[in-house]
Amino acid sequence: MLLAQPQSFCAGVERAVQIVEAALARYPHPVYVRKQIVHNTHVVRDLAERGAVFVDDLDEVPEGALVVFSAHGVSPAVRAQARRRGLRVIDATCPLVTKVHAEVRRFAARGDDIVLIGHAGHEESEGTLGEAPGRTTLVRTVDDVARLPAYEGGTAYVMQTTLAVDEAAEVVAALRERFPGIKGPGSDDICYATTNRQEAVRAVAAESDLLFVIGSPNSSNSLRLAELSERAGTPTRFVEDVGDVRLADLAEAARIGLTAGASAPPALVDGVIRNLRGLGPVEVVERRVAVETTTFNLPKELAAR
Structure with missing residues (x-):
């Protein structure tokens, strides 16, 4: 063999799991978790058996309760919803995902149109898109790049952290060919x-x-x-x-x-x-x-x- x-586990996943375990040990139950803390059914089942309650939407969390945000990150709209409902939040977003969110905010503040290379429907992509929804477009393939509009101003790209390295490189090459002045992250987004x-x-x-x-x-x-x-x-x-x-x-x-x-x-x-x-x-x-x-x-x- x-x-x-x-x-197996990376540092971001270990941290996220430890956060839920520590919250279960420190705070009264139940401890709510928005979405799966990490994408593994065994991890989720184990934490649920120990008192974590996993929900798809914050509307399922009682007002004022404790909720953990998953490792994949959330949009500003979700954070605002938590504040409106008086929820106590512990953020388990992977720091490397947080870095991508910060890049989107930085590019958007400069007025750039932003391309996010990622997978539609994935929680990480949804959270990242939510940082600048009016300025960010999701692509996955070279064909998607060909269908992008002809941006008139500055352009920039960021990536979901869990992409296939070689496939992402192909999409970046297509973006650079289509938009020669496009700006990228200061360091790799793929973790x-x-x-x-x-x-x-x-x-x-x-x-x-x-x-x-x-x-x-x-x-x-x-x-x-x-x-x-x-x-x-x-x-x-x-x-x-x-x-x-x-x-x-x-x-x-x-x-x-x-x-x-x-x-x-x-x-x-x-x-x-x-x-x-x-x-x-x-x-x-x-x-x-x-x-x-x-x-x-x-x-x-x-x-x-």
Whole structure:
């Protein structure tokens, strides 16, 4: 078994989960969470069993109650709604998503038309679009770029943090060709964890007869890992946990690659390895492309006293 490294939780996901855990330990229940704190059904189920109540809209939260915003970020309109309803807010937005929001505000303040490269309907994209809804247009593909209007003033672009690096680069190249003066972010919007996990999958896919990607179907970064492996020509199975691993898939595979999206708990990886060892001897070999040392502090409401 070839184990891609890094894999599983990133610093932003760890922080978001820790925020809900700390809120559950410190404040009376229930603790409300707007949307899934991270896109993983196992994480959400575990926190719900411990007293978190997940809601799709703030209207479902009683006035004055405590609510946690998910790691994907929210629009200014959502923050305003929380203030109107007197909600106590703890913000679990990943700091790297917050950076993208700040870029949109900066570009909008200069009067630029802004292009957001991202996926329609994803919570991160919706929150980012909400920073300057009258000035920001969402694109996903090179064809989308071709359909953009001929902007007369300044233009700028930002990205969803969990995109496939190579595909995003193609869209940026198309934007630069269409709008030669377009401005981009000061540093990459695609986060370090997304980039590292994609590089690790490239390293493992090239050596694997079969590759498993652990993640939930609504996890953008996990889906990108599976797509990357498939584009490399490696048979790929997207699974939520060991229960989705089929014996028939293993029949002709001597070298199996394994990775997990940034929102998937490490225990799910351990579960797959443990169960495969139940079938016979398994040698686990790591393929590490980076060592991650990034950490993010908890918000002031939950800082150690």
